[in-house]
Amino acid sequence: MKVSELLLHPAECIALVQFKFVRKPLFSGVGAGRExxxxxxxxxxxxxxxxxxxxxxMELHPELRDCVMLFYLVLRALDTVEDDMTIDDAVxxxxxxxxxxxxxxxxxxxxxxxxxxxxxxxxxxxxxxxxEFHKLRAEYRDVVVRITREMGNGMADYIEDEQFNREGIQxxxxxxxxxxxxxxxxxxxxxxxxxxxxxxxxxxxxxPQYFESMGLFLQKTxxxxxxREDLDDGRVFWPKAVWxxxxxxxDGTLAEFASLENTESGVFCIxxxxxxxxxxxxxxxxxxxxxxxxxxFQFCAIPQVMAIATLALLCNNAAVLQGNVKIRKGTTCWxxxxxxxFRGCVEIxxxxxxxxxxxxxxxDPNYLKFNxxxxxxxxxxxxxxxxxxPEGIQPRKTPIYLKVSxxxxxxxxxxxxxQAEQQTIQWVLVTxxxxxxxxxxxxxMKR
Amino acid sequence: xxxxxxxxxIGGAGFLGLHLxxxxxxxxxxxxxxxxxxFDVRPLPEKLSKQFTFNSQDIEFVKGDLTSAEDxxxxxKLANANVVVHAASPIxxxxxxxxxxxxxxxxxxxxxxxxxxxxxxxxxxxSAGVIFNGQDVHNADETWPIPEEPMDAYNETxxxxxxxxLKSNDPDHGFYTVALRPAxxxxxxxxxxxxxxxxxxxxxxxxxxxxxxxxxFDWTYAGxxxxxxxxxxxxxxxxxxxxxxxxxxxxxxxxxxxxxxALARTVWKADNHIDKFVIVxxxxxxxxxxxxxxxxxxxxxxxxxxxxxxVKIVCAYRxxxxxxxxxxxxxxxxxxxxxxxxKTLAWMxxxx
Numbered sequence: 001m002k003v004s005e006l007l008l009h010p011a012e013c014i015a016l017v018q019f020k021f022v023r024k025p026l027f028s029g030v031g032a033g034r035e036x037x038x039x040x041x042x043x044x045x046x047x048x049x050x051x052x053x054x055x056x057x058m059e060l061h062p063e064l065r066d067c068v069m070l071f072y073l074v075l076r077a078l079d080t081v082e083d084d085m086t087i088d089d090a091v092x093x094x095x096x097x098x099x100x101x102x103x104x105x106x107x108x109x110x111x112x113x114x115x116x117x118x119x120x121x122x123x124x125x126x127x128x129x130x131x132e133f134h135k136l137r138a139e140y141r142d143v144v145v146r147i148t149r150e151m152g153n154g155m156a157d158y159i160e161d162e163q164f165n166r167e168g169i170q171x172x173x174x175x176x177x178x179x180x181x182x183x184x185x186x187x188x189x190x191x192x193x194x195x196x197x198x199x200x201x202x203x204x205x206x207x208p209q210y211f212e213s214m215g216l217f218l219q220k221t222x223x224x225x226x227x228r229e230d231l232d233d234g235r236v237f238w239p240k241a242v243w244x245x246x247x248x249x250x251d252g253t254l255a256e257f258a259s260l261e262n263t264e265s266g267v268f269c270i271x272x273x274x275x276x277x278x279x280x281x282x283x284x285x286x287x288x289x290x291x292x293x294x295x296x297f298q299f300c301a302i303p304q305v306m307a308i309a310t311l312a313l314l315c316n317n318a319a320v321l322q323g324n325v326k327i328r329k330g331t332t333c334w335x336x337x338x339x340x341x342f343r344g345c346v347e348i349x350x351x352x353x354x355x356x357x358x359x360x361x362x363x364d365p366n367y368l369k370f371n372x373x374x375x376x377x378x379x380x381x382x383x384x385x386x387x388x389x390p391e392g393i394q395p396r397k398t399p400i401y402l403k404v405s406x407x408x409x410x411x412x413x414x415x416x417x418x419q420a421e422q423q424t425i426q427w428v429l430v431t432x433x434x435x436x437x438x439x440x441x442x443x444x445m446k447r
Numbered sequence: 448x449x450x451x452x453x454x455x456x457i458g459g460a461g462f463l464g465l466h467l468x469x470x471x472x473x474x475x476x477x478x479x480x481x482x483x484x485x486f487d488v489r490p491l492p493e494k495l496s497k498q499f500t501f502n503s504q505d506i507e508f509v510k511g512d513l514t515s516a517e518d519x520x521x522x523x524k525l526a527n528a529n530v531v532v533h534a535a536s537p538i539x540x541x542x543x544x545x546x547x548x549x550x551x552x553x554x555x556x557x558x559x560x561x562x563x564x565x566x567x568x569x570x571x572x573x574s575a576g577v578i579f580n581g582q583d584v585h586n587a588d589e590t591w592p593i594p595e596e597p598m599d600a601y602n603e604t605x606x607x608x609x610x611x612x613l614k615s616n617d618p619d620h621g622f623y624t625v626a627l628r629p630a631x632x633x634x635x636x637x638x639x640x641x642x643x644x645x646x647x648x649x650x651x652x653x654x655x656x657x658x659x660x661x662x663x664f665d666w667t668y669a670g671x672x673x674x675x676x677x678x679x680x681x682x683x684x685x686x687x688x689x690x691x692x693x694x695x696x697x698x699x700x701x702x703x704x705x706x707x708x709a710l711a712r713t714v715w716k717a718d719n720h721i722d723k724f725v726i727v728x729x730x731x732x733x734x735x736x737x738x739x740x741x742x743x744x745x746x747x748x749x750x751x752x753x754x755x756x757x758v759k760i761v762c763a764y765r766x767x768x769x770x771x772x773x774x775x776x777x778x779x780x781x782x783x784x785x786x787x788x789x790k791t792l793a794w795m796x797x798x799x
Contacts, residue, residue, distance in 0.1 A: 350593060356662065362712045362721045368785050371709035375663050378765065379586055379704055387762075388585035396768075 012330025018425045019333035021158045025059045033424035036130050042069060045129070049119050053224040054301065061295045067140045070133050071189060074103065077110075077122045077129070082155045086114040089159055095154040104127070105134060105140070139196050147189035154181035160273055165422075168236035172276065175239040179219040180212060187215035190300075191287075191322055199293030201403075210290070213283030214300065220277040220309040224270060224314050228323050231255060242276070243269050257321050266321045274356065275366050278373050281308075281349065282380050286400060288345055289384070289407045305348045309335055312352040316359040322432050339430050340418060341411040343405065346381055353377060354388060358389045450566065451475040451677075455528035457513065457557065458493070458535030459485030460507075462636040463572065465499060466673035467532055470503035473520055474677060484526035486511055487535070487712045496635045496783030513553035514713040519560045530680045532574040533557050533612075536605070543600035550604035553658070560614045561622065568623050568683045570613065572675050575630035575665065575767060577606040583662070583764040589628075589696050589771055609696060616694035623683035623693035624714070627675055630700045634669030634787055642795060644714045650750075654713050654722045656708055656735045658762035664706040666767045668787035671780040675699045677775045688775075696799075697772040701780045704766035709757055710784065717792055733758040 009408050035043075043319055046054045056078070057069050078099050081092060091112060102108045107127050113120035122129070135143065142390055169175050188401075191211040192202040223237045230237055236254050242444055246265040247256050257266030291297045309327050319325050327335075338344040353374050359368045382388065384404045386395040395401055454471050458464045464485065471483055476630040485491060491503055511518030523531065533554065537545050540722070561569050576585055579602065580594035581604035593610075609626045616624040633640040647732050649651055675697070681694040696698055715721065728736065737755040744751035772778040782790070 064505045143642045359708070361516075362716055368705070368709060368713040368714070368788075372703045372784060375704045375706060375766075378663060383768075386586075388583065390582075393590055393592070396588065396590075 003099060009328065012334050014425060014429070015337055016330050016335035016428075017428075018402070018421060019337055022339065022421050022424050022428075023336045025066070026298070026377075027059055027061060033141060036132075039066065041125065042066075042073060042127050042132055045073055045122055045125065049073070049122060051233035056299060059292060059295055061197070061199070062295065064193060064199070066132065066195060067144075068319060070136065070189070070191070071144050073122055074120060074133070074144060074180065075151065075186065076236050077126060078148060078152055078155070080113060080117060080119045080123055081110070083157070084113050084117050086117075087112055091158045093159055094154040094198075096159070097388060099152040100145050103130070103145050103148060106130060106134070123173060123258070137196075139409050142191045147185050151181060151185050152254055154185070167240070169239045169287060171241045172239050173218075174214060175237075175242075175276075176238070179223070180235045183215035184212040185215070187211035187213075194291065194293070194296045194300075194437070197296075199291065199376055201290040201292075204287060204290050204374050206256045209281050210287040213280035214287050214304065217280040217284050218303055218307050220273065220280075221310050221314070224273045225325065226269075226319065227254075227320055231258060232314070238273060239270070242272050243273070245269070251347055263321060267316055267318050268366075270314060270320055271316055271360060271364055271370070274311050274367055275370055275373060278353075278377065279358075281377050282351075285346065285349065285380070285384070286403070289342055289400070289403045292407065292410050294340075294410065297410070298336075298340055300347050301342075302336055305335045305339040305345055309348050312355045312359070315356045316361065316364075337418075339423075340414055342407045343411055346384065350378070350381060359416045448644065449529070449686075451481045451680055451684065452476065452478070452530075453482040453484070453526055453528045453532050453681070454530040454532060455484045455526040457486045457519075457522075457533045458572075459483075459532075460487035460489055460508075461533050461535070463632060463669055464636070465491070465495070465636055466504060466634065466669040466675055467497065467534055469499050469501050470670070470673035470677045471532075472505070473488075476737055477652055481530075482526070484509060484511075484522065485527065486522040486526075487713065488512060492799065493540055494799050495546070496797055496799060497698050498794060499506050499636050500501055500791060507718075513556065516547050516556040516560060520564070523560055523566060528566055528621045529673050530568045530570070530684070531557065531561055531566050532570045532572070532676055532680070536572070536574075536675075538603075541601075546600045546604040550601075550608045554608040554611055558611060558624075558628070562617070562620075564617070565621070565642045567621060569615075569625075570679050570683075571609065571612040571624065571625040571626045572676070573609040573696065574602065574702060575765070576602040576610060576630045576734040577628060577767060579763070581763065581792065584641075584766065585764050586766060586768045587698070589698060589767040591614070597753045605759055613694055613696065618693060623689050624694040625679045625683055625693055626677060627672070628666040628674040628696055628698045628767075629667050629675070630698065632669050632672055632767065634791050637669065640666075641714055641788065641791045642666060643719060645709050645795070648715045648718060648720045652726065653711070653720065654726055656725045657758055658707065658730050659707050660708045662762060662764045663705055663766040664710075664764075665704050666710055666776075666784060666787075667700045668780065668782045668790075670782050670787075671701060672699055674781060675772065675776060677779055682776055692775050695771075695775070697776060697778075698767040698769050699772055700767050700769050701782075701784055702769055702773075703780075705784065708769065710788070713788060713793070716742045717788065730758065730762045733762070758783050777787045 028231065046057065053072060057065060057072065060068055063096050081087065081095055109126045110123040113123060169178055188211050195202055195205040231254060238254055241252055246269040248262060248265060249256060256262050257269060273357065290303055291300055309331060313325055313327055314320050317325060335348060339350055357370060357374050360367055383398060384400060386401060389395065456467050457466055459468055468483055473483055474481055480739045490508050491506065495503065509522040509648055511522055513519065535549065535553065537549050577593055578584065578591045580596055593606045597606065612624045612626050626707040682688045736757045737753045737758045740751045740753040
């Protein structure tokens with residue numbers, strides 16, 4: 001973190017202070033001594049494999065915390081098998097396809113990862129995960145098993161898909177399908193868990209489009225952002241149907257965009273992919289409006305608002321073609337603080353959509369499409385609250401309007417906490433300001 | 448169900464009228480296609496855009512004046528119409544007494560003659576502007592009220608006419624009426640929107656942006672508006688749907704509200720005109736400039752380019768919720784904004 005960066009963005013600096021010192025998590029991970037050695041080790045495995053995700057999971061409601069942690073570790077284990085290029089496919093594919101069956105065992109582990117594989121501990125110590133997994137509610141276990149089976153089979157299918165491995169993703173439909181296996185399934189699993197816990201509307205479990213969009217919005221954002229990193233690793237995830245519109249060579253490849261002379265066409269391609277990702281926003285907002293337990297809401301909302309902030313950063317940004325771009329730490333804190341209410345999430349989306357619209361140049365081939373798409377999202381947002389009606393006209397009681405009205409009740413419960421924090425931070429600012437002023441005056445008086 | 452056997456299109460030689468002819472021409476009925484008669488003050492243009500595929504020889508024309516009840520009566524008799532589409536209207540920006548004559552008296556004539564001659568269905572082209580009086584319109588639907596203080600004479604008379612049409616709906620006597628409210632119509636034949644935007648660029652004024660360009664505006668391709676008329680006519684002739692559709696008004700748009708200057712810049716881009724820098728005039732500044740422009744223009748006896756009225760139009764949110772038209776008429780815009788602009792530019796290049 002750069003101090004100069006913080007000083008250039010004082011609002012984010014304040015958000016950072018508020019986030020670290022003033023905000024109180026809804027729930028913390030401390031188990032007050034009830035924690036078993038296995039559970040403690042699982043938490044440690046979580047921290048070892050994903051520090052940021054560990055922090056988020058620990059703030060979940062106790063009903064779901066351990067389950068989500070174990071779900072994460074199981075998928076991490078699966079991913080560790082899939083990612084390891086030193087494992088022969090003859091071993092890897094059957095293991096991926098049967099990985100869900102391992103969850104039914106009491107004692108299974110895997111020692112076949114390369115010593116350099118940093119997450120191999122998850123597989124070596126899998127028995128520890130299994131012991132805690134079996135303590136979960138049967139319905140929760142069923143969800144994890146199903147998702148593991150579908151994801152394992154999906155991974156195996158891609159490994160065996162010669163065309164995919166030779167040519168990469170061809171169509172936008174294939175792009176969506178790939179993102180489904182990588183992220184849509186995770187959204188599916190988490191959705192079923194929150195619904196089973198009674199924290200979200202049953203409707204979310206019954207309508208795949210909503211949780212699919214939650215997963216795909218995040219994954220597409222990552223795929224766009226990781227262009228250079230993936231290229232350097234010899235991987236391609238941008239769909240050919242999109243990037244081939246912008247390559248100049250007859251048999252051009254994605255690598256073409258990394259050359260400085262092809263920056264403009266590369267940027268147009270980035271924008272085209274950003275436009276595609278915007279198709280998920282209505283579903284994302286509908287999903288968030290359907291989550292009523294507060295810690296689950298924040299768990300779902302934080303990645304989504306960070307994704308829209310990232311998309312705004314990626315949009316029309318040539319730096320994506322040359323390296324890694326990511327949002328500032330202060331921005332992250334500001335987003336987390338602001339996304340604790342649904343209204344806050346909507347405002348964040350509106351602000352970043354406005355930023356995206358301002359960034360797309362007229363000469364971009366998708367200029368009007370961006371405006372139409374964002375206009376449509378704006379219209380959708382207007383229907384959530386219907387706050388611009390003429391006098392005497394009643395809001396239309398549409399399903400989404402009623403859902404948002406319900407969610408607003410939960411927003412109102414959180415509001416006093418947020419206000420108290422803001423008062424504290426203001427008090428601190430005034431006090432610090434007074435102190436600094438007093439010191440300056442005292443110093444001047446001495447001279 | 449009853450078919451559209453014969454349709455009289457009042458105002459059929461005009462901009463929207465030609466699109467109406469095309470859409471009704473494409474209707475398939477058991478005996479082939481509806482008989483189409485046009486009633487207007489002037490005949491169909493001698494040269495039609497290549498985008499219209501109907502055969503002019505198949506279209507009957509009756510010359511007449513809408514303000515003459517006798518002329519209207521003769522036209523409906525000749526057409527033997529079971530459907531009347533009333534799409535005649537003076538262009539926005541004219542004098543108040545013309546609006547009163549054509550929009551109110553003319554419409555009264557149409558209603559009276561339709562009832563007298565047992566016409567089954569009357570589809571009236573109203574305007575989305577009837578609910579607009581300068582204030583923002585955010586996602587309006589048909590429950591929004593007609594303002595007590597109209598913005599101008601044009602919208603006032605359109606609202607009066609619409610009300611007359613809806614009140615004349617009389618299922619008990621086999622007379623069904625409906626009013627459609629299209630927003631921001633553009634397309635081949637329009638001499639205001641796209642041609643106006645092109646003229647702005649030629650004058651070098653495209654570098655100015657009035658307002659912050661966050662206001663959403665509904666544009667509607669003319670062919671889609673005409674399609675809505677056909678759908679409405681079919682619905683009010685069909686005994687199964689007539690009662691729920693007749694006596695109703697419907698907003699008709701492209702269902703893709705867009706920011707005001709985005710469409711303008713898209714038109715300019717198609718002419719290879721992209722400004723490197725844009726000067727933004729905020730709404731209050733622009734209104735002040737409009738008053739000054741109006742003042743100095745009046746001193747010079749010239750027509751002002753910028754007026755407070757135009758600033759308010761350009762800066763207002765004006766977009767609509769068309770879920771009612773989708774649900775009850777089965778309406779979906781078939782031509783998108785981008786394609787609509789391309790068609791309009793292609794028409795302009797024909798230089799008819």
